[in-house]
Amino acid sequence: MASSAPSRVVETLRDEILNGTLAPGARLRQEDIALRFNASRQPVRDALRQLEGDGLVNLVANSGAWVSKLSESECFEAYQMREKLEPLLISRSIPNLKPAQIQRLTELVSEIERATDLEQFLRLDREFHLLSYAGAAPGMLREFVERIWNTTQHYRRAFAKLSGFATSEVTHMEHKLILDGIVRNDSAQAERALEAHIRRTRVTLSEHKEIFN
Amino acid sequence: MASSAPSRVVETLRDEILNGTLAPGARLRQEDIALRFNASRQPVRDALRQLEGDGLVNLVANSGAWVSKLSESECFEAYQMREKLEPLLISRSIPNLKPAQIQRLTELVSEIERATDLEQFLRLDREFHLLSYAGAAPGMLREFVERIWNTTQHYRRAFAKLSGFATSEVTHMEHKLILDGIVRNDSAQAERALEAHIRRTRVTLSEHKEIFN
DNA sequence: ATGGGCGAAAATGTATCCAATTACAACTTT
DNA sequence: AAAGTTGTAATTGGATACATTTTCGCCCAT
Structure with missing residues (x-):
């Protein structure tokens, strides 16, 4: 049984951030991610919010999402x-x-x-x-x-x-x-x-x- | 200038949880909240995810959202x-x-x-x-x-x-x-x-x- | 009478479309 | 030429409609 679309996105992006594929500061465009996972933008937005809750992603209203960066x-x-x-x-x-x-x-x-x-x-x-x-x-x-x-x-x-x-x-x-x-x-x-x-x-x-x- | 719909929902629900209006375990139905704030369910879902990130709300996939309860x-x-x-x-x-x-x-x-x-x-x-x-x-x-x-x-x-x-x-x-x-x-x-x-x-x-x- | 399964209602999840905001660039103005 | 302004393209935000999942009441069988 395949898990839900947001879960798949969260898992994959989390892995890619942790293994270095996605570096801190990298931009995450909703449409790109949606296309990549054959989903619409809504599940992607959900996923980005979850990743924000994990501290892995920064969301800025009306602007976009980036991989979190620590000073x-x-x-x-x-x-x-x-x-x-x-x-x-x-x-x-x-x-x-x-x-x-x-x-x-x-x-x-x-x-x-x-x-x-x-x-x-x-x-x-x-x-x-x-x-x-x-x-x-x-x-x-x-x-x-x-x-x-x-x-x-x-x-x-x-x-x-x-x-x-x-x-x-x-x-x-x-x-x-x-x-x-x-x-x-x-x-x-x-x-x-x-x-x-x-x-x-x-x-x-x-x-x-x-x-x- | 009024802030965004999800922000209003987050602020209001957070206050109500903190001041006791919404007790731990209380169910949060997306549609009810949407009606109450004259918004659609999408901003409400965003808000619930944010509140989940704050640890104030528990989301269960395909089931619903509840005010967090501590043992x-x-x-x-x-x-x-x-x-x-x-x-x-x-x-x-x-x-x-x-x-x-x-x-x-x-x-x-x-x-x-x-x-x-x-x-x-x-x-x-x-x-x-x-x-x-x-x-x-x-x-x-x-x-x-x-x-x-x-x-x-x-x-x-x-x-x-x-x-x-x-x-x-x-x-x-x-x-x-x-x-x-x-x-x-x-x-x-x-x-x-x-x-x-x-x-x-x-x-x-x-x-x-x-x-x- | 009780337990299990079935079906309808209700709630959540997803897709598509449209609106609003932002960023960038070209243009005008000083 | 530099700074401010305006317009356009790109991206995110929100609303409506539809699909999926869950839940709960009801009926049937034991």
């Missing part, structure tokens, strides 16, 4: 929020993670360590974090964290590209600390390790302002 | 997020507050202390907090905090009603501590005072689960 300070702010919210989320998730999920998380840490190309690294790293929250109940907290991930994804890529997708030893150590907290069902340690990981990432990122040009 | 644990979670995010926001706001705004904040603390009815108290308290963030740059952080305020507003009212809108001495003291931090340009104190205020409110709220029936 340096906005990106910094997003990381500060992550630092506060993600630890809360992971601590709510850990007690509910199933053995199979923990197994997968363990594999992911190894795979990330052995990742050879940038897109692979980004995909695995994202999967690791999103899966680590899989035990948390759906709700505002999860929604907010996922939105932060989505809106900063482009800058994560830009930063990784700049530093030769610097999968430094530090990153691996941090991942292992987080994983250890998960495996040992020690929410407090996972929280601390995750917070430290995000904080270091934020500080490192703030030393590469050239991403935002 | 006890969701409301608790929202307060935990407030506790983490609001202090961050107020510390970013304080350096940019203008003298006139600080003056108004001072007045508000007094007015809150003398508030006689429930709706007045809710309105003044809300104005105090929102104004205390007025110095912060627009962005995700501010958006998130405002969304938390909006989605929890109904439960703030229910709780205040239950406890005789308990404007306890503790509340006044906390407000004064926050204000003192603002006046003395001491962001750190304001942060601490605000966090303590929210935490106490959260704990108190969690002792009144009957609100969520």
Whole structure:
């Protein structure tokens, strides 16, 4: 069964924004999108509004829609929020993670360590974090964290590209600390390790302002 | 000049949800709203999507729209997020507050202390907090905090009603501590005072689960 | 009497058409 | 020549009509 037209548009455009096909600032014309999906402009407008709600698209009345763009300070702010919210989320998730999920998380840490190309690294790293929250109940907290991930994804890529997708030893150590907290069902340690990981990432990122040009 | 049809709908419905005219769980039929605003259903659909983005409305495909409802644990979670995010926001706001705004904040603390009815108290308290963030740059952080305020507003009212809108001495003291931090340009104190205020409110709220029936 | 399925009514989803707004460009004016 | 103005093209906003989906009452069968 095929999902509704707006859903298809939302899913596709979201993917293209996250994987970099659509760069921040790119214009989104309703008619073009409608033609592309063999639909009329109404479902497209619905889809654009949904994407706006996800923070991925900016709509300006009587003017048009563009892929969202973060300034340096906005990106910094997003990381500060992550630092506060993600630890809360992971601590709510850990007690509910199933053995199979923990197994997968363990594999992911190894795979990330052995990742050879940038897109692979980004995909695995994202999967690791999103899966680590899989035990948390759906709700505002999860929604907010996922939105932060989505809106900063482009800058994560830009930063990784700049530093030769610097999968430094530090990153691996941090991942292992987080994983250890998960495996040992020690929410407090996972929280601390995750917070430290995000904080270091934020500080490192703030030393590469050239991403935002 | 009158703003666009969707804006009028969004503004009006948002007000009615916040002031309690529309209770959580109330159904929102597109046709009814369209008739009421002398518009067609398209602008109404746009408006509902925007309200969904604000977390005030739930849309279910092919079924309908309802005013958002929080469970006890969701409301608790929202307060935990407030506790983490609001202090961050107020510390970013304080350096940019203008003298006139600080003056108004001072007045508000007094007015809150003398508030006689429930709706007045809710309105003044809300104005105090929102104004205390007025110095912060627009962005995700501010958006998130405002969304938390909006989605929890109904439960703030229910709780205040239950406890005789308990404007306890503790509340006044906390407000004064926050204000003192603002006046003395001491962001750190304001942060601490605000966090303590929210935490106490959260704990108190969690002792009144009957609100969520 | 109760449970399940069927059908009609009602609400949402989509397409097409027209109106309103905006942006751009050419033109006039100083 | 530069700045302001006006007109036209392009794009979005809104309304009407139609299709699809869901829902709920009703009937029938067990």
